[in-house]
Amino acid sequence: MKVVIFCGGMGTRLREETEFRPKPMVEIGGRPILWHIMRNYLTHGINEFILCLGYKQEYIRQYFLNYEHMNNDFTIHFNSDTKVLFHERHTEDWRVTLVDTGLNTPKGRRLKMVEPYIKEDTFMVTYGDGVGNINIQALLDYHREQKKIATFTGVHPLSRFATIQMDDRGKIKLWKEKRQIEEYINAGYFVFNRDIFHYLDKYEELEMAPMEKLTEEGQVAMYRHEGFWQCMDTYRDHQLLEGLWNDGNAPWKIW
16 A cells, blocks of 8 residues: 655745745654654554655655664764664654655646556555544545545534624624534545546646546545544644644644
């Protein structure tokens, strides 16, 4: 099982951080959010990843090329045959393929560009800026049961603003700050069959024409996730996730 992670966007709504590095490299608890996402999949036994790179991709390339040095204590013996002794070993048994998919490329096009690296009939896709305690194995099982080309994970987001209800005469009946919205939104944890690539030949944005066409054909299923999920779209989102981690109350930390 492989997981494609979109890591190429410019993250303009998080400019406080993304001016200097790509959004997937913005840290929560001293680790990039990309690490948290991949670590979550690893907990479910999935360790093969394909990263669609674009904006400031050199930061992600350097991170994985120097992963041992960045995440372990080590001693260097300088001589004619310099040796590095690592005093600890990380537990991330990952296989990571990094692919340059361009700077302003729509996500559907990015996915199409990594098709040569996917040989399996079923694979997963997610965004590089959202974390949750999603049961990945249950999501996969549901996809197989539904026998559709595409399955996405639906979540109930929290409203960013106060929700208000009025009666017919204009009297306020309810004021609820940041309540959970009843409708589902796409959390970006997908499972696809290889047939998805046929829908990407003409259309470049994954969530628009391809998903609309698949929906018309009855080829889309939604896996309902009632637990925690949070994207890191803005600086406020980043502060929320950082606070949860620092308080020891990060729901996505299932490892």
